[in-house]
Amino acid sequence: MLHNFRWIRALSKQVVLHSHSPCPHYNTLSSHTHECKHEFSVVHFNKSIDALCKSGNTNKAWNLLHSAITKRLPVDVVSFNALLNALGNGGDLCRITFVLAEMEEMETHPNVITYTTLIKAFCKGCRMKEAHELFHKMRMTHCFPDIVTYNTIIDGFCKKGRVDEASVMVAQMIKDGFSPNIITYSTIINGLCKANGEDEALRLVAGMRCVHLSPDIVTYNTLIDGLYKVKRVNEALALLCKMIQDGHVPNTCTYTSVIDGFCKARKTHKAYNIFVQMMKFGPFPNEMTFSAIIDGLYKDGRISEAWDCFHNIWRKGLQLNEITYNYQVENRGCFPNVVTYNILLSALCKTREIRRACEVLDEMELRGLKPNEVTCSTIIYRLCKAGDLGSAHLLMNKMIHNGMAPDVVNYNVLINGYCRARETDKALKLFANMKIFGLTPNLVTYKALIGTFCKEHKLNLAFTMLDEMRGKGLFPNVFTYNKLFCGLRKIHDLRKTFLLMNQMQKQGCVASDTTVKILSWLVDFGQLEKLKDFVNNNSVYYF
Incomplete structure (x- = not known):
């Protein structure tokens, strides 16, 4: 029994049972729970719960299982595991705790699959403390973890940047008689690269060969990307060559890392050459590839090429779409995404190409994509600098309409623009709107308004603003x-x-x-x- 899960009972009280999304055969399945116990088939019931969970009907599976539990039908751990896995994939930790409480009441003992499923769910929910506690509890109940359990919790620690604790788990794993496999090594290597431990990661790859394990493409991609991120270009290229020698064909992720690495090292000509080869011969670039090459070209001052690159991508995508590659193109990431557009908009604003930036913004909206707050703020600033206050104000209103909240900086830029243009009424209206939206004017805001009032000989208003700012401790x-x-x-x-x-x-x-x-x-x-x-x-x- 789960004697140590007292916290489950407390959390389970928060659960509200609900059900929607129709499921074919649900009524038939549900009627089975009204039959006598001797007609109840555990095997068929388990298959029904599993089918519902796999088809995305988790709520139906939840209700069906709960109905069986209420009628004290002989439900076994298999159905519980299927439902726990579905809830874990959906991040529903609250209902997971309720299911565990039901298991305890029915004296259904969790097995290694149960614990592994739970550990995975808590790791995914960034609750490593609970995941670690579960790991120790399963050992205390003599339900010993297998290699999948170990790899799951090791992955959880690595994703949280806790590589040292992941290494302790590997040591425990070996002590329990399990040999780390390719998944274990790849996970640790990924964690080390994210923690700037590329040297240790390289030693780990060498250690893999000593135990007759060969890195797979995921391992290579992880390490190549890590090396490029710290600008160790030559080592990354050497590893890429070794990868090809080992019989692995570089994929989109591999080439994206190479392109991004060259761009960060200001070797955009090499990055662009690889990108052109990808466009011609494959593998086809994805959104990350597009973003990396456009960002690199702009930062290197190759504005025209980046602009052409952006539109060539789109034209290429439309062409492929017309040649009946619609499904493949969309799923291979042919079209630029929000990240790509935002990089392009930011770069155009930095080079003061406001007209082009506005064209890209219009195109972005036509594609159903929304710029982020940073991009909008940049465009608002540049539009105000260019004296186009109407467009800047319109963009701010669009931000609010799209659910983005303009900050004090956005308001200050526009207020300052209106003050410079001697459109004081509009500046004051914005000043009032700031307060309505819960924003507190700062020194920059008051300075702009006071300066304008002084220029317009409205000294009473200027001194009123002075008193207001002092009243707020400014x-x-x-x-x-x-x-x-x-x-x-x-x-x-x-x-x-x-x-x-x-x-x-x-x-x-x-x-x-x-x-x-x-x-x-x-x-x-x-x-x-x-x-x-x-x-x-x-x-x-x-x-």
Whole structure:
């Protein structure tokens, strides 16, 4: 019995039973649970539960199994395992705990498949503590793990970056009489590469050969990708040659790693040559390949080639589609995805090719793809810089419509743009919208508005903004003070000027040469001594 699963009972209370998605034969299967026990076939019932789970009807399988349990029919561990596996694949850890509670009540003992399934589910759900606890509990109940169990928990540790703990599990595995297989080695090698342990990974590959194991294409791809990511290009190429010598044919993942590696090493001519060969002879590139080559070309300043590459990809895809390769092309990743588009948009914005960026954005929307927040922010910034505030504002509204939340930076860019264009009403409307959406204006926001109000001789509004920002614990910098001093100079308001000078001193904000130059008008009004006091950091009073 599962004596140690007390936490299951607590969690199982959270479960709400629900069922949808029709399943053929479900009514027939369900009626079986109304028959007498002696007519109940465990074998057929197990097959029914397994079929429902494999066809994606997990809720139907859940209800059917629960119905059998309620009627105290002799359900065995096989049906439980099938349902646990389906729930684990769907990430439904809550209902998994409920099923375990049912097993305990029925005194159905979990076997090695049960435990392995549970460990896999908890690893997938990033709950390594529970997975590790289950591993130890199965040993305590004399249900000993097999090599699949070991590989499952080793993979879980590696994916969380806990390679040392994965290595401890390998040692335990060997102690229990299991020899690490190709899956074990590939998993550890992948974990080491992600943790920047490429040297250790290379030694592990050499160790594989000592135990008469040869790396498969997954192992090679993992290590080649890891070496390229740390710019160890020559070693990666040597390993690629060794891979081919061992009889493995490089696939799309292999070539994508090579292309990405060359791009990161600023050897885009080699990367582009490989990409062209892939387009001609295969294997066909996927989205990751497209993204890597376009990103590399743009970063290397080869804008025209990247642009041509992007559209050649699309034209190639349409051509293949017309030659009845629709299914193969779509599943082989012929069309650029969101990542590819975002890389292209970001690159176009950096090179200030706003017109092209907007064309790509329109095309992206036609394909049913949505740019991310970073890309939209970049385009909004460039559009504002180019003075196209209407398009920038429209894009921000699209972001909100598509469920993206513009941040303070987005609002500041657009507010600053409207302030520069002297469209103060629109800037204030955006300022109000920020607060409606729960965003807090920062120093940049207030600086833009205060500066504009000063230029437009709306000093009352400028000082209202000053009071508001101070009320929120924000204090103006020397640039904001200079804007205010400029506004006061235009109307020769001595009293407010001296008060502001005094506030600036109390705040500890140091005046710049520009500040003194702006305040030089005080000399014409016989206030040279006051200006000297201010420069010498003495208090300035108005009498």
